[in-house]
Amino acid sequence: LSLAGLALKIPLVPEADRGLVHEGPAILATAFLAKAGMWPLNFWLAPACSAASAPVAAMFAIMTKVGVYTVLRLWTLLFSGQAGASALFGGDWLIYGGMATIICAALAMIAAQRLERMASLSILVSAGILLSAVGFAQPSLTAGALFYLVSSTLALSALFLLAELIERSRSANDLPLDEEIDALPKAMESLHPRPGVNLDDEQKAVVGQVIPWTMAFLGLSFVACALLIIGMPPLSGFIGKLSLLSALVNPMGLGNAVDEPIRPAAWGLVALLILSGLASLIAFARLGIQRFWTPEERPSPLLRRYECLPIFFLLGLSILLTFKAEPLMRYTQATAESLNNPEHYVMAVMATRPIPSPEAKAAALEVQP
Template sequence: MSRIAELTSLLMPHLMLAPIGLPMLTAALLLTMKEEQQRLKLGLNILSTLLGLLVAVALLLWSHESGAPATMGVYLPGNWPAPFGIVLVLDRLSAMMLLLTGFVALCSIVFAGARWHRAGVHYHTLFQLQLMGLGGAFLTGDLFNLFVFFEILLAASYGLLLHGAGRTRVQAGLHYIAINLAASSLFLIGASMLYGITGTLNMADLAQAIPQVSAADRGLLHSAAAILATAFLIKAAVWPLNFWLVPAYSAATAPVGALFALMTKVGIYTLLRLWTLMFSSEAGPSSLFGSLWLIGGGMVTMAFGAIGMMASQRLTHLAGHAAVLSSGTLLAAAGFGQNALTAGLLYYLPSSTLAVSALFLLADLIDRWRNDGASLAPYELDDVAPFLTPELMPTTGLNLDEDEEVLVGRVIPAAAAFLGLAYMACTLVIAGLPPLSGFIGKFAMLTALVNPLGLGSSAGTQPGLPGWTLIALMIATGLLALLALTRSGIRHFWAAHDRPTPQLRVMEGLPIAILLGACVALTLQANGVMRFTEATANGLHAPGTYVRAVMTAAPIPGPTTTPTPERAESSATTKAAP
């Protein structure tokens, strides 16, 4: 057993490369294959995504194996010590985000395998590049490589958003590209200013350098951080910078929309990671800089998302505004900098992401059912027909060849009941009603706001009036979300008459069942998951462990050789030189 443990400890750090390397190699392989090999491409994509999910599970278990307050994994790909070389860092937060990414991605590609992956070219390659960018963003330990991985995932998302073509997608895609190019520019400006002030882009080194910044440069430092934060807030869909999200996400195909539900969480993750490192309670005069802006922006975003849900007439718009509501709730809770509140929001984060992803998938099936089998209902067929492969050209629906029935499965009986129950589960999680995980996450946050001192919270922003305002908003927005989802459910399930039985295939129903099943699992294992999120929050708000782990990571020494007399003399000369 000791030998196995020793072997595991040697192999696990190298496994940190897999969330980046595996999708990169898969994308390269898929790019060499012809578009006619769609079945083989789909199989390779599903296999690679499944392997990535298993790797994420292994990394999560490794990061939490000893039950220590903050276990860390640091990998030096170039074998250069920080802050000079590239650093990959794994802790509980990054491991949780990798697991969430792998889970949503697997359900998305299985759903796409029923029909949508054939609506355009290079879908599978772009999908894997998207996973590569997400994995790198969650693992990287410096701002420069964070920018690189952001650009990779954004470039892939441009192609995925336009997949299937059509006037609506192209229009929304152009807006999406323009706003993300602006965000990338702000990212570069903010990172450049930080580098000019501190002389480093390594996140751990930044945490050490910020308390030492002179008072004369403190204002410039805060300006650089604000510019950098604006780039991430655009990705996190904060109001008023979120005007692009709902049109873009609702225009995307259903599996792409489900995957894009993760994209706002990349912004949330980055803000949470950098803010707790750079502006923790140990940051001196810059301690908790920007906390009130996060709280205020998050609360306004919550109100905007809830009102948008009430005004939505289409299910995809409803799902998009639900993603905005979720993002606003997470931002507002994160701004307080309290351990217990952060633990609650980390429980709520995967729950809301899973539910919004499932709602995007459900919207495609319900719209197709509502329009008698035409899942292209939101778009004019004349717009997309030139870009569809023969298999996707609908007659009374998007029918597949009979020889593919083994792959996609037979029609499921009681499909309408399944859609109704799945929609009900999404409603409960998004609105935060019992008994599912959305309620537990919101209840944990409300408890932390009502009784912050009794739950071992750190010295962050005390709730006060902002805390009570957030409590009222969480209750009110949950009620508005319930009303909006219930009204839409009545219109789609109860107000329709003489409608044929929905044609639901296994590859379409199974991903939705798995996503909502994960919400049920989070509910049943709430005690264990909350212990994990509490440990994660404690590690985030005590950044000293992260900083020490990164800055003390030593490169692997190279092979030693017996020096010849000439080498010995040269070495001695070098050491003696001034």
């Protein structure tokens, strides 16, 4: 099946058969959008991710973006501006379906009480933003969406891994008994003053207590994930959302002398980007207060080093995106231009001569007289 060949044939389809041409991609899109998590096909995603183990849920955060990528790849190829009467078929469905996804997920996020469920709903918010951006068929907006896709995926994967470690602190440590006995004195060393020094309650309140390294790691990682998902500076989530907002209010992109009127749907997406970030801020602030700043008599969770390494790696990549944002944005801009103008890809594929396999050559020689 040659997708480049399909892209050439779609503009040539007679008007009487165009309905059948649209039905096939619509059926495929239903499957892909269910995978991507667009409302109302996303009823499965939040319960599945919330109930999955931390590594599986982190993989879910990556795999849902496969549905978004498939929609972007096929839609920009088969229904580009060169598709004749079928040009941009289904674009409004992507825009308004994505906006509905953002609204439903943001409202549910405010009501979420568990960190795993809030992370699952954050996947839906990011999916709605990406699908809406794809539906505009605007290269500068697609470029910002691709940058935001990478940043949000890394942050959401790290948040799922982090959620299991944070929730562990709310219950008894689940280490084996022998490991727990060995690790407990080390974990308690930072909670007690040096031998021979006795402080009363007032002095302790003045001097303060040393925060165990586990809670410091979890707290700082939680703040980093929150900043990335909300889209607050200085991390890459802010750069991704800022590029989306800039492209929405400047449809022709920077450096272009021709201005186009801003579509009402673009203003709606601008408002939802801001309001969904506010909803995420409220939800993360509430859970952060409950998990880290509310005084409770509970031990710090005992973490293994290999449990922290994936979180450190994912957040490190997010920070690297922040410092390397300019070259990555150039790359995503070039990618978006290629996606929205697929004629070069189509011509390159169709001009390639197929090379027969050795078996085919041998079969051809056998049938020759």
